Amino acid sequence: MINMAKPIIGDEEKKAVLEVLDSGILAQGPRVAAFEEGFARMCGVKHAIATSSGTTALHLALLAHGIGEGDEVITSPFTFIASANSVLYVGGTPVFVDIDPRTFNMDVSKIEAAITPHTKAILPVHLYGLTCDMDAIMVIAKKHNLAVIEDACQSHAAEFKGKRAGSFGTGTFSFYPTKNMTSAEGGMITTDDDAIAEECKVIRNHGMRRRYYHDELGYNFRMTDVHAAIGNAQLGKLDTHNAKRAQNAAFYDSHLKGVTTPFVPEGYKHVYHQYTIRVPGGKRDALREYLKEREIGTEVYYPVPIHEQGFYMEMFGSHQVFPATEAAALEVLSIPVHPSLSQADLEKVANTINKFMAGK
Numbered sequence: 001m002i003n004m005a006k007p008i009i010g011d012e013e014k015k016a017v018l019e020v021l022d023s024g025i026l027a028q029g030p031r032v033a034a035f036e037e038g039f040a041r042m043c044g045v046k047h048a049i050a051t052s053s054g055t056t057a058l059h060l061a062l063l064a065h066g067i068g069e070g071d072e073v074i075t076s077p078f079t080f081i082a083s084a085n086s087v088l089y090v091g092g093t094p095v096f097v098d099i100d101p102r103t104f105n106m107d108v109s110k111i112e113a114a115i116t117p118h119t120k121a122i123l124p125v126h127l128y129g130l131t132c133d134m135d136a137i138m139v140i141a142k143k144h145n146l147a148v149i150e151d152a153c154q155s156h157a158a159e160f161k162g163k164r165a166g167s168f169g170t171g172t173f174s175f176y177p178t179k180n181m182t183s184a185e186g187g188m189i190t191t192d193d194d195a196i197a198e199e200c201k202v203i204r205n206h207g208m209r210r211r212y213y214h215d216e217l218g219y220n221f222r223m224t225d226v227h228a229a230i231g232n233a234q235l236g237k238l239d240t241h242n243a244k245r246a247q248n249a250a251f252y253d254s255h256l257k258g259v260t261t262p263f264v265p266e267g268y269k270h271v272y273h274q275y276t277i278r279v280p281g282g283k284r285d286a287l288r289e290y291l292k293e294r295e296i297g298t299e300v301y302y303p304v305p306i307h308e309q310g311f312y313m314e315m316f317g318s319h320q321v322f323p324a325t326e327a328a329a330l331e332v333l334s335i336p337v338h339p340s341l342s343q344a345d346l347e348k349v350a351n352t353i354n355k356f357m358a359g360k
């Protein structure tokens with residue numbers, strides 16, 4: 001079976017974990033601090049704050065920006081549920097704008113029409129490893145005095161005009177096992193803003209500035225040193241692994257026929273968290289089945305747009321329509337692109353897809 005994802009855990013990760021266990025400092029220790037420092041450097045930002053997951057990173061970033069009851073946050077309906085749920089956690093309302101069908105990211109030309117007096121932030125999602133148009137988003141945010149919280153959970157080290165994902169506004173990352181780098185579970189917030197960084201650290205640790213004095217409602221969103229040790233080892237391999245993903249993607253780009261391959265606009269560096277094709281003519285599900293029968297794993301990210309999820313329709317009604325998102329949900333198929341694929345795997349995937357597309 002050619003799988004969709006395969007975390008690459010080597011001796012370095014194992015050794016680092018054992019060192020933490022032997023050290024006796026299991027939480028909020030030197031490994032967390034080192035991981036934060038290394039990650040901030042990788043992103044090109046002043047501060048990085050480690051969290052227990054990508055979801056808690058999003059939740060914490062929204063809290064640190066003071067977003068709460070009655071506030072609106074503009075985001076994409078074509079993403080993992082956590083992007084929008086984090087807005088609900090703080091009592092806010094996610095306001096969706098449709099995607100650009102070529103990039104699968106928020107259509108920036110639709111953002112301004114969605115802004116109301118209640119809008120407090122834009123939450124762009126850098127889907128599949130490709131950043132949003134951050135020039136346009138930063139201009140709109142500045143003009144309307146909005147915070148920008150980037151969901152970069154799929155875009156470690158992706159670049160927009162030479163600047164890394166998570167370095168435009170407040171960045172949020174996930175280290176779930178299937179992401180481009182992992183800490184088993186874990187997350188990170190990135191920012192150049194001293195005050196936001198400080199607020200994140202305080203809320204992450206029960207609103208505690210002084211030991212056992214709690215000035216505000218906080219949470220336990222901390223990362224352990226065991227997870228940070230794995231994360232640190234993985235961070236060192238991120239460039240190599242991303243380069244291998246890009247190589248695999250280039251192979252598919254030049255070999256796949258009859259499907260739409262990923263579009264990378266000029267000046268963007270895609271890190272291929274997913275290699276997502278569009279399968280025209282209603283053949284997506286049949287192609288998926290055909291590949292499965294030939295031991296090739298695929299996945300649909302995401303079959304149900306967020307505005308069509310049951311509990312969102314209960315909360316916000318079923319009247320919302322986003323044609324580009326809904327069309328994408330019916331056509332997208334992500335195929336294996338992870339760094340452990342062999343040349344034979346790549347050839348098998350491409351040949352099998354081509355055979356199906358030519359034959360039917």
Ligand SMILES: *Cc1c(COP(=O)(O)O)cnc(C)c1O
Nearest residue numbers: 053054055080082083153174176
């Ligand atoms: C993975 C992911 C998250 C959530 O990260 P977790 O670490 O699983 O909590 C949020 N947004 C997007 C786009 C993701 O892919």
